[in-house]
Amino acid sequence: MFRDTVSALCHTVVEERCLAGIGSAAPEANSVVQFVLAQHARMPDFLRAPVVVLTLMFDLQCILKHGAPFRRLDCDQRIQHVRDWRLSRLGFRRDFVRLYESLAVLGWHSMKERCQ
Amino acid sequence: MAFDEGALSVSGHKGRHAVDSGFRTEVLVIGSGPGGAITAAYLAEAGRSVLLVEEGPNLALESCEPFSLDEMVQKYRNGGLTPALGRAKVAYVEGRCVGGGSEINSGLYHRTPAEVLARWGSEFQLQAASSAEMEAHFQAGERDVSVSYxxxxxxxxxxxxxxxxxxxxxxxxxxxRWFRHEVAxxxxxxxxxVRQSMTKTFVPRALAAGARLLASTRVLRLRRDGGGWLATGERADGVRVEIRAEHVFVCGGAVQTPALLRRSGITENIGNSLQLHxxxxxxxxxxxxxxxxxxxxxxxxxxxxxxxxxxxxxxxxxxxxxxxxxxxxxxxxxxxxxxxxxxxxxxxxxxxxxxxxxxxxxxxxxxxxxxxxxxxxxxxxxxxxxxxxxxxxxxxxxxxxxxxxxxxxxxxxxxxxxxxxxxxxxxxxxIHLFSSCPMGENRRVCAADSFGRVFGQPNLYIADGSLLCTAPGVNPQGSIMAFARRNVLKFLGKS
Amino acid sequence: MDLNTITPTVLVTGAAGWLGLSLVQALVRGLADHPDLATPFAGRVRCLVLPGQDTAALRKIGGAVEIVEGDVRNSGDCTRFCSGASGGILLHVAGIIHPKSVKEFYSINLEGTKNLLAAAQEARLKRVVVMSSNSPIGCNPHRDHLFDEESPYNPYMGYGRSKMLMELAVKEAQKAGQLETVIIRAPWFYGPNQPARQALFFQMIRDGKGPIVGDGLNPRSMAYTDNLAQGILLAALVPKANGEIYWIADERPYTMCEIMDTIERLLETEFGQNCAHKRMRLPGIAAAVAWVVDKSLQSLGLYHQKIHVLSEMNKTIACSVAKAKRELGFRPTVSLEEGMRRSLSWMEENGQKL
The missing domain is CATH 3.30.410 (Cholesterol Oxidase; domain 2)
Known part of the structure; x- marks a missing residue:
């Protein structure tokens, strides 16, 4: 569930922040997902579990609003949910989105640069 | 000579609980960034038996593109995901490889500003560190790593x-910068x-003078052992390592040095005054x-x-x-x-x-x-x-x-x-962290004396950015190098 | 470059089956869709069929087709099938997807493949192209996700697990170094030579009973048999494919709704069928229940085709063919509408009743 949510989140970030509707994130985004999961495994050990918990919260919170967890939503709904958290008054939500956005954006553009 | 993992005989059983306790050295240097590499090189060149231990891998400067994702993964601690937590989080990065931060930074050189040295002298009672007294150390460092425009x-x-x-x-x-230019x-x-990082300068110098390098090995704790120290740790492959040394220089940087000392029960003014830019x-x-x-x-x-x-x-x-x-x-x-x-x-x-x-x-x-x-x-x-x-x-x-x-x-x-x-x-x-174990004679705030000797701990020294009394306001590697040289020469009785 | 220049013999397992027939046809008659495959293969085509299987269609294809009766579960049959074919290329497309019991997944898909690999090695075959499936990789984590060749194993039930173990056995054989191997993963395929169960699917759509589970917008990759044959033959042909895995499917995935709408449209406008213009809509929970029942049955070693198919109806199973396009020169020229049109025409021509 954690991995699936990270995958959905990375695809959303790539779609919104890197492609902006000019293409489909898949399947190039798959390597971004792998990078982000690998970075999660590298982060300081005391932060890993909280990030997993927060990711699952992020996923399941969608059930209240959209009737399905984040990873089951279509891309537009997912982009909306990411925006909600990005603009949240709660700092941990903004930090959460920023963490994944930073990693996915950096991963995506590094991959693109390597390809060229 | 450099040791690969496992090049030394492993006593005990292979496997999870294997222990490699065969290390004895006169001086153990923990951490191979600018502080540790310079300390190890000067000690080895003075004929001391030196073991240089580095938690990160031994990689060439050229093992990855500078400032790339690969570099982040290979050479940064925690893949670069290291936050200093607080009301404003500060993302910091540390090198975790042979050569430490010098392998990943831009190589911009500054001397410690004179007014900063003066303030360290008055507030921290740091002795023998005026601009004039540091001059020779600055000059030596500038020559050794080819600081140039x-x-x-x-x-x-x-x-x-x-x-x-x-x-x-x-x-x-x-x-x-510390850089060897080829004419365009x-x-x-x-x-x-070529950037004159530690793997291009002081690490090979130390090895050429007979120091041993043990990469991918993390020291977890230090314990007094007779008149000297017993360091315990583990290699990346899980094998436990024990090292006996007469003298120990801790050079893990402003975060890892206080962490190691605190884990070893040494806490007085250790890790209480971290500063960064x-x-x-x-x-x-x-x-x-x-x-x-x-x-x-x-x-x-x-x-x-x-x-x-x-x-x-x-x-x-x-x-x-x-x-x-x-x-x-x-x-x-x-x-x-x-x-x-x-x-x-x-x-x-x-x-x-x-x-x-x-x-x-x-x-x-x-x-x-x-x-x-x-x-x-x-x-x-x-x-x-x-x-x-x-x-x-x-x-x-x-x-x-x-x-x-x-x-x-x-x-x-x-x-x-x-x-x-x-x-x-x-x-x-x-990317600048320091001052977590300040040096000076002011016992109220200092962790080590004016030459990096940890108070109350015989034969234990610090030689890295943690010693800098406060944020220098400029890229700190020049200061770290100068103080490492100054302190190791003091240790050798040459200053 | 074409196959004639690199091998005297092509061996095909499952040759009398749905995909096997299309493959042998593509081989013997050439595949106009791709310049490297347009020339008919003039060498021997040795086909493995089950004892007693109807081989009329296979014989009708013509060319230098030899038929060998045998079962991949029997290692002696495999040895006999491969013997004397040194330097040949084996296209292993035999497999079981809807068995009577779960045990058959393993005896046919896993043990059968191992038998063939051993026989191929012994007979000094050049290369083996093995047909795998999407099932070892499972379902996509979200709807806009596409599997690529790096996606991790996450096998879907007994079939997926048997195919995963089969892939691992192929990788083992590759490591031994005496045999070139290529793994092809294909999703749900469609096209001429289809078995009767496929006609049932078209009838259900016509009669307004085409099952849509959930919203029906879940994407599914499909592979038209000639596209798939093209991928398999390119995998046999291209030197750098050795040791690789490729997803082979149509250019893009289709949603379940799109699939049924396309079939309905063709039935009505081109094949003179009156359609009910309805779907059997089932809530997502139906698939969830079917999944639980399927899983429980399979854990008891039992298999029920309809329940299994229902459990998959609302899942996203979609892959990217980018690697095959890049490395094999794969060109999936036929897409859903044209592929379904050809399927329906074939049914008409071959007397399958709608």
Whole structure:
């Protein structure tokens, strides 16, 4: 569930922040997902579990609003949910989105640069 | 000679509980960054038996593109995901490889400013460290790592900032680097050369003089052992390691050194006064191309408001530019124009202090850092002044990199920037950390004496950025190198 | 370059099956869709069929087709099938997807493949192209996700697990170094030579009983048999494919709704069928229940085709063919509408009743 949510989140970030509707994130985004999961495994050990918990919260919170967890939503709904958290008054939500956005954006553009 | 993992005989059983206890050395140096590498080289060259232990892998400087994702994965601690927690989080990075931070930084060199040394003398009662007394150490370091100016033109993005500052009548300068330049063939291409990191200089020097290097080995604890020390740790493959040494130099950097000492029960003034240089960034767009894949390292710094504020140009590769625009989600398309963009930073010398603590049951230390209101005001002021210089250099658009920041196109729009950087949305980062174990004779605040000898712990020394009494306001590696040399010569009785 | 220049013999397992027939046809008659495959293969085509299987269609294809009766579960049959074919290329497309019991997944898909690999090695075959499936990789984590060749194993039930173990056995054989191997992963395929169960699917759509589970917008990759044959033959042909895995499917995935709408449209406008213009809509929970029942049955070693198919109806199973396009020169020229048109025409021509 954690991995699936990270995958959905990375695809959303790539779609919104890197492609902006000019293409489909898949399947190039798959390597971004792998990078982000690998970075999660590298982060300081005391932060890993909280990030997993927060990711699952992020996923399941969608059930209240959209009737399905984040990873089951279509891309537009997912982009909306990411925006909600990005603009949240709660700092941990903004930090959460920023963490994944930073990693996915950096991963995506590094991959693109390597390809060229 | 360098040892590969497992090159030494392993006593006990192979497997999870295998213990390699065959190490004995006169001097154990823990950490191979600028502090450790220089210490090890001078000790070995003086004929001492030296074992240099490094937690990270032994990789060549050329093992990856500088400032790339590969470098982050190979050579940064925790893949670069290391935050100092507090009301304003500061993302910091540490090198974790043979050569430490010197393998991943830009190589910009500054001496410790005279007024900073003077303040360390008065506040921390740091002895024998006036500018005059440090002169020989600075000179030696500059020679050893070939500190030099660019032989050709600086990168366009770097010159832009310089140009803007000069127009405003501000002091701006090219900063020399530890770099061996090759003369550019035709004078137009960026001059090539090799950064004189520790794996290019002091690590091979230490090895040539007979020091042994044990990479991918993490020292977890130090324990008194007769008159000397017993260090226990583990190799990356899980084999436990025991090292007996008469003298131990701890050179793990401003976070790992206090973490190791605290884990070993040595806590007096250890890890209580961490300092760093928080920086806030601006991505700037210009009417012409200022960036290229071969841009190289920007070298100009604006020192008009130093030590309170310093400005410079950052690594501005396309991936980092995209990252720099992350606080402007509606500007996705801007990243496509990366050739006309570059990233600049405003750095402050803060009042804030932090702590390094170990958490029971966890491997990584907890780093906390608290910025003061003055710091947040200075950061906001830094953004505004940096923006001013960039607009003076005919930047057409500025994207300050903090949450909720306005996009700026004209001088009058700079007033829309806040007077105090919003702590929770500040998105600060730093690559300069120090002062977690200050040196000096002031026993109230110092962890080690004026030459890095840990108080109350015979034959235990610190030799890295943790010793710097306060934030120097300039890139710290020059200071770390000079003090490492000074202190190891004192140890050898040569000063 | 074409197959004639690199091998005297091509061996095909499952040759009398749905995909096998299309493959042998493509081989013997050439595949106009791709310049490297347009020339008919003039060498021997040795086909493995089950004892007693109807081989009329296979014989009708013509060319130098030899038929060998045998079962991949029997290692002696495999040895006999491969013997004397040194330097040949084996296209292993035999497999079981809807068995009577779960045990058959393993005896046919896993043990059968191992038998063939051993026989191929012994007979000094040049290369083996093995047909795998999407099932070892499972379902996509979200709807806009596409599997690529790096996606991790996450096998879907007994079939997926048997195919995963089969892939691992192929990788083992590759490591031994005496045999070139290529793994092809294909999703749901469609096209001429289809078995009767496929006609039922078309009838259900015509009669307004085409099952849509959930919103029906879940994407599914499908592979038209000639596209798939093209991928398999390219995998046999291209030197650098050795040791690789490729997803082979139509250019893009289709949603379940799109699939049924396309079939309905063709039935009505081109094949003179009156359609009910309805779907059997089932809530997502139906698939969830079917999944639980399927899983429980399979854990008891039992297999029920309809329940299994229902459990998959609302899942996203979509892959990217980018690697095959890049490395094999794969060009999936036929897409859903044209592929379904050809399928329906074939049914008409071959007397399958709608």
């Amino acid at each position: 660019l032989p050709g033109p600086a990168p366009a993005a770097s010159l832009k900032l310089h140009e803007g500052a000069v127009k405003l009548g501000w002091k701006s300068m090219e900063v020399p 063939a035709d004078g137009t291409a960026a001059p090539r050369g 928080p920086t806030v960034k601006i991505a700037a767009g210009f009417g012409e191309e200022v960036n290229s894949r071969e841009m190289g390292v920007p070298v100009h710094q604006v020192k008009q408001f130093s030590p309170r504020l310093s400005f410079g140009c950052s690594i501005s590769s396309a991936p980092f530019l995209a990252l720099g625009l992350i606080d402007h989600p509606s500007r996705v398309e801007a990243a496509a124009h990366w050739r006309r963009m570059a990233i600049y930073y405003a750095m402050i010398t803060p009042e804030g202090r932090g702590t390094v603590r170990t958490l029971p049951g966890f491997r990584d230390p907890l780093v906390r850092y608290r910025l003061t209101d003055t710091d947040l005001r200075n950061l906001a002021d830094g953004v505004r002044k940096l923006g001013e210089a960039l607009l003076a250099a005919e930047a057409t658009i500025l994207f300050p990199a903090f949450g909720g920041a306005p996009v700026i196109r004209r001088q009058d729009e700079l007033q829309r920037l806040p007077n105090v950087l919003p702590a929770a949305r500040s998105n600060l980062m730093t």
